[in-house]
Amino acid sequence: MKLKEIVEGKVKIFIPDPNEYLVNGKFDPAWAPVFYNPKMIFNRDLSVIVVSVVKPKIIVDALSATGVRGIRYYIESWKSEELILNDKNPEAIKLIQLNLKYNNIEEAKVYNRDANSLLYEIKADYVDIDPFGSPAPFILSSISSIIRNGIAAFTATDLSPLEGSSKLSCRRKYDAINFKLSSSKEIGIRILIGKIIREAAILEKTVYPLFSFYADYYYRLFLKVDKGAKKADKNIINNLKYFGECPRCGYQQFLQDNCKTLCPKCGTEMIIVGPLYSGPLIDSEFIRLLIEAHEKFTYISTFDRVKKLLNLISNESKYTSVYYKLDKLASKLKIPKLPSIANVLECLGQASRTHFDPKGIKTDKEYEEIIKCLKS
Ligand SMILES: C[S@@+](CC[C@H](N)C(=O)[O-])C[C@H]1O[C@@H](n2cnc3c(N)ncnc32)[C@H](O)[C@@H]1O
Numbered sequence: 001m002k003l004k005e006i007v008e009g010k011v012k013i014f015i016p017d018p019n020e021y022l023v024n025g026k027f028d029p030a031w032a033p034v035f036y037n038p039k040m041i042f043n044r045d046l047s048v049i050v051v052s053v054v055k056p057k058i059i060v061d062a063l064s065a066t067g068v069r070g071i072r073y074y075i076e077s078w079k080s081e082e083l084i085l086n087d088k089n090p091e092a093i094k095l096i097q098l099n100l101k102y103n104n105i106e107e108a109k110v111y112n113r114d115a116n117s118l119l120y121e122i123k124a125d126y127v128d129i130d131p132f133g134s135p136a137p138f139i140l141s142s143i144s145s146i147i148r149n150g151i152a153a154f155t156a157t158d159l160s161p162l163e164g165s166s167k168l169s170c171r172r173k174y175d176a177i178n179f180k181l182s183s184s185k186e187i188g189i190r191i192l193i194g195k196i197i198r199e200a201a202i203l204e205k206t207v208y209p210l211f212s213f214y215a216d217y218y219y220r221l222f223l224k225v226d227k228g229a230k231k232a233d234k235n236i237i238n239n240l241k242y243f244g245e246c247p248r249c250g251y252q253q254f255l256q257d258n259c260k261t262l263c264p265k266c267g268t269e270m271i272i273v274g275p276l277y278s279g280p281l282i283d284s285e286f287i288r289l290l291i292e293a294h295e296k297f298t299y300i301s302t303f304d305r306v307k308k309l310l311n312l313i314s315n316e317s318k319y320t321s322v323y324y325k326l327d328k329l330a331s332k333l334k335i336p337k338l339p340s341i342a343n344v345l346e347c348l349g350q351a352s353r354t355h356f357d358p359k360g361i362k363t364d365k366e367y368e369e370i371i372k373c374l375k376s
């Protein structure tokens with residue numbers, strides 16, 4: 001394999017030389033023998049900050065590819081007692097070993113295993129699942145390996161099922177009914193968390209979101225894992241719900257079940273999706289710690305973008321309801337001229353923009369008040 005040296009964060013690593021794997025002059029990271037995607041630097045930068053706050057004892061980068069993620073955690077976030085890097089691809093293992101050596105890390109453990117079988121054999125307090133597409137095949141094994149108060153980190157790039165475009169795929173992978181809704185960007189992340197809560201419950205464990213976000217073409221979740229059948233039951237009872245949107249007037253609400261429901265505002269039958277997680281997506285103390293920690297990472301190439309996202313998420317986390325997409329709402333209600341988002345926010349007083357959608361707002365104000373502000 002012809003290699004190329006690159007710098008990401010504070011580490012220098014070798015990746016397969018993209019020029020060797022061009023097809024018709026184009027390159028896709030999946031065409032190289034070992035996967036490295038520069039579009040995921042933002043994801044890794046944010047994860048480095050998270051790990052610097054969490055300071056886990058045992059870090060597992062279960063789907064490592066080049067090893068860049070785990071190596072960055074060790075060099076930039078925190079020197080954990082143990083660092084475990086794993087990939088089922090033997091070519092990846094050669095590269096991981098080379099990259100560890102190049103960054104003077106001697107103490108890491110490297111496995112060439114199927115991640116699921118490895119995860120059932122080990123215990124850790126931070127497990128990173130960064131797969132091709134869906135993390136669903138790794139949920140049960142990763143949660144099983146994480147001790148009480150440990151962190152599960154998941155990336156999901158399969159937005160099509162999660163956002164309701166591929167309905168059958170969503171049924172198959174996430175056991176949830178889904179349709180394309182106005183707020184599908186947020187619904188998708190809630191369906192994913194709902195699935196993880198149900199899988200964790202099988203093991204008498206549960207998860208609570210600390211920090212979760214949508215960016216570019218993926219979701220990223222950091223969940224705190226807790227143990228106990230009663231806690232698992234409580235989380236399911238309190239936070240596993242359905243969600244309905246009225247196709248006529250755009251009113252939306254969480255629902256206890258997926259029985260036929262008429263819109264309380266206009267009487268039209270609502271479109272219902274779920275089951276999904278209805279609780280907070282962000283822990284306010286955790287986001288405060290991330291904002292504080294971020295100041296130390298002045299060298300990362302995404303410094304400004306990370307700051308913007310963290311501040312926006314901190315703002316929107318004050319509101320528990322799913323965002324309203326104003327252009328969709330205005331078009332449903334035939335409001336001819338959409339006021340600026342800034343004007344709507346000012347009119348509502350307690351409301352925020354959302355990172356999920358530039359046309360969306362989050363507020364806990366009543367539907368009628370939102371409409372009044374849209375019309376004013
Ligand atoms: C998206 S890449 C990981 C990228 C890496 N985490 C990063 O940040 O650059 C997914 C990796 O998972 C590996 N993989 C897929 N299925 C696996 C399995 N069942 N067990 C172990 N590794 C697996 C692939 O070989 C690939 O290297």
Ligand SMILES: [Zn+2]
Pocket residue numbers: 246247248249250251263264265266267268
């Ligand atoms: Zn309605």
